[in-house]
Amino acid sequence: MRTRELGGRPRQERTLVPIIPLLALLAAPAALAQGTARQGAQLFTQRCATCHSMGEGDRIGPDLHGVLERRDEAWVTRFIKSPGALIDSGDPVATELLAKFNGVRMPDQALSDAERDSLYAFIRDCTQKGKGGCKPSPAEKMGTDATPEEVARGRRLFEGAESLKNGGAACIGCHDVRGLGVAGGGTLGPNLTFAFARMGEKGMRPALAKLEGPMMGPLYAKAPLDEEEQYAIKAYLADVSRDGSRPRGDRDFFYLGVVGMAAVLGFIGVMFSAPSTRGLS
Ligand code: HEC
Ligand code: HEC
Incomplete structure (x- = not known):
């Protein structure tokens, strides 16, 4: 009995040691994704919320809730980079949107890949939470934009x-x-x-x-x-x-x-x- 007990302990420790960094590795991407969604929320408030809502209906531009479900991501990326170029190329969806939104052209958005990823993480997060689950926090808005x-x-x-x-x-x-x-x-x-x-x-x-x-x-x-x-x-x-x-x-x-x-x-x-x-x- 005694010897088994004593022998059991070190074995347990040995197996636990490599598990700890492994758990940390597994947890890291989740924490990272959360961080980027939060950055995306801030970016959205600063750069997009004047014209777009997230689940509260159309404004100057369409409601972007669920936009990554109703459109192809590659299309959305091309659109955000240069709505004008896409409209001018005769893209049918872009042309239809332009007509629906009274001919107001969305300005080109210069976003880094990381910024775009964080915006997408935010949009996906909001879609998951359902309509109204992602009202941009008023505290996120810049004090100087009041x-x-x-x-x-x-x-x-x-x-x-x-x-x-x-x-x-x-x-x-x-x-x-x-x-x-x-x-x-x-x-x-x-x-x-x-x-x-x-x-x-x-x-x-x-x-x-x-x-x-x-x-x-x-x-x-x-x-x-x-x-x-x-x-x-x-x-x-x-x-x-x-x-x-x-x-x-x-x-x-x-x-x-x-x-x-x-x-x-x-x-x-x-x-x-x-x-x-x-x-x-
Ligand atoms: C000055 C107003 C304005 C701003 C700022 C703006 N947009 Fe837009 N957006 C529009 C308008 C208007 C449309 C409809 C298409 C058109 O007329 O150009 C649109 C369309 C879109 C679409 C297509 C939606 C769909 O239903 O397919 C996406 C995606 C989009 N905007 C993303 C963004 C993102 C992301 C930002 C911020 C980084 C942003 N927009 C900033 C006005 C704006
Ligand atoms: C009971 C007194 C008291 C009240 C009421 C109070 N504060 Fe303060 N506040 C202080 C003191 C004292 C400090 C200095 C740091 C410390 O000792 O906590 C401070 C520090 C601050 C600072 C940091 C300033 C700096 O230069 O670092 C801010 C910002 C601030 N207060 C905002 C507010 C706001 C906004 C309110 C009202 C909602 C408020 N305070 C109400 C006593 C108060």
Whole structure:
């Protein structure tokens, strides 16, 4: 009994070892495909959604939900590259589409192969989810592409003139932004006039999706901004950071540095003091 038990263990370990990298290899393509579908969603919002919907009906151009099922992929690729060339070649489908969509010619789309693959991954993913399963997320849209209405809504939400859907506190309580009126905003948090210019679309999007930090974290953990609110506030911050003077040398930056440093130092202090006191007692 004993010897069998002892002999069994190493054998098991030996067989498990090569399985682990094998599993990682198997999982990798799935993760990769997901990543590209997400990139495709972003690309779609930025480059195609002005004219096309994904399951919400025709706009300036046809609804693209299921387009890779109703058309041959090679045809779609040729069409996207140059709709004009395909129309001019007398392709019957392209000609019919042009007539159906009031003679509006879709502009040529210069996409890399990788971008096209990610778009196709997104389109296939949406087709699988069924109609309406793939509404482009409003948070994906660039802050700088907003309409004046979206910017205005962002300001109302920031100021608390319109309440946040999940009951979160208005940002103005802790943040000032240039042009917010005579009283201005609170000073507990940094002035956000140039936050968008500094953080960029890439930094601002996740920051608004999850308002983190020692002050905001606890406050918004149970009352996050919904996607449309995230978008409107991002659009507002993009707008205020764009109009006006150059950010460099501005007092906002000095102020931000001091507050940021204090916050970081305070945080580090907490992190380091906690375990050491525990260790002593
Ligand atoms: C300015 C508007 C506009 C933009 C932007 C645009 N399209 Fe189009 N698209 C159209 C129109 C209009 C048609 C119909 C054919 C025509 O008239 O050229 C069309 C047709 C299509 C078709 C054929 C659909 C079918 O039912 O066979 C595909 C595929 C397509 N577009 C993909 C894209 C993709 C992908 C993007 C973004 C990378 C994009 N389009 C951006 C206007 C646009
Ligand atoms: C209770 C006060 C408080 C409220 C309310 C608050 N914030 Fe903050 N916020 C802070 C503080 C303090 C910081 C600095 C980092 C930290 O300590 O978390 C900060 C940092 C930020 C940053 C990063 C700025 C940078 O320069 O890095 C953004 C963006 C931001 N807040 C957006 C918002 C938005 C949008 C709202 C409203 C939905 C909001 N905040 C509400 C206190 C607040």
